[in-house]
Amino acid sequence: MIIYSIAKNTFKETARNKIFLVILGFGAVGILLTKIVAFISPETEQKMIIDFGLATIYFFCTIIAIFNGASLIHKDLEKRTIYTVITKPIGRHHFLIGKFFGLIASISVSIILFTIIFVLYCHFINIEINITFYWAVFFIFIQICIISSVSIMFSLISSPLLSATFTIAFYMSGYWVEGLLDLISLIKFDFFKQLMTYVYYLLPKLFYLDIKWEASSGADISYEKLLYMFLHGLFYIIFFLLISNLLLRRKSL
């Protein structure tokens, strides 16, 4: 109940923000422009459009997540609106989780909206969409939940601009980490080898959740793998929220 009201209030904050609506508009236009890329190689049009459509959805939802997440709790602290909230009979974890779900709500709305636009658009230009496409959308959503929890974590220890920067770096490392194990095997010093191994395990493997290629080429993915992917994502979301909770609990407001 308490978490729900904080989430609802957070969602209102985003929904009543003009910038959010502008990003939604740009995203919608971006999706409709995917046809352009098909001109580059007409013989693989189907694959290109689905690939590019997913990338566009991913891109705009990530922007919404990073920029909202990085300022989410920071705004409450800076504008002191938190004083009338945290002093009610609620714990700080209620506040944190509520804020997180509020952000997730606005991301869900965006991703559903973008997906509907894209699917209708594909229907209109006779492009077939398979079930793997929807799984790809779902795992874009999971990736963005991870990014949101990370941006909330950074926003508790730095300014919105810095935490947005950190989150973007973090996001990219989620893809670079794929090559990290090969790199680690080349390291000579044991200490660095150890350190980098920890870093490897600490970073979520976003590349692992990325199934755009399978979606565009129409490949099937086993339920077992989907389950592993889901658990992988869930683990990191909870992990970063727990760290955020520790950070928020220690804070003097």
Next chain:
Amino acid sequence: MLPVEVKNLSKTYRSNFGFPVEALKEVSFGVDPGEIVGYLGPNGAGKTTTFKILTGLVKHTSGEASIEGININNYKCRASLGYLPEGPYFYEYLTGEESLFFYASLFGKKHAEIKNRVSFLLDRFEISYAKDRKLQTYSKGMRQRLGFAQCIINDPQLVILDEPMSGLDPMGRKQFREAILELKENGKTVLLSSHIMNDIEMICSRVVLLKSGKIIENATIHEILNKSELTTEIVFKPCDESYKNIFPANEKIRKVADLYSCQLIDLSLKNEIIGKLIAMGHDIVQVNQNHKSLEEYFLDLSKDKL
């Protein structure tokens, strides 16, 4: 089980740079049920810090405190608490009515359960005409009234108000004083801070005086006024210049319109001076015996304990 109980509470702020700030030093006090207690002190005395600790915004360094018998480390102690922060600051994108529903929901109250309470408070604090307007458009006075309304949304047993009257016009201050007295009539306990003593003098039954993080006085208004010395003011209408020789050189005589007045420093001269004034034909208009105001008392006390 007191509404508020504070024992040896200390707080040291540690900023990342510079020196640690000892904002509270071993502060202890209690508030009895049904009292209005003024928590007074100059800016930087530690009033807000105490309230932030009681409301869970800031963690204390040592000591302990409880609200309605529940330790403040347990957030459930705030179920019977209403708090008006200094400021206060709200979500600008919400309307007045939405804000109150939001705050009520944090007590686990459903929309239907709290509907009457919200509309009562909107009426009580004269913001129902603007209940559908976003808070962006609210004036300082309206925000402060909304702040009071959200503070008592849960019909709390204990109300903590941080500088509730600062920045308000005389009309607004009067409304707030009435609202606070109304709480007392309904059997609630109020703890409020202020650096303006006059407001407090009018409504509080007891004051706790704080200076540089230490309590320097904790007494009822009655006790303080009895303790403080009386002053005597003589107001008279002179018939000629001869009155000048009656007063010793260190007593200052002020002229207001065609009346003269003197606030006696040496009270033992009172009868002698009045006698002489009458004997020389001056007209005595008034002799006032005043207690020192809370503010003067507090200033004296601060000087002593420096």
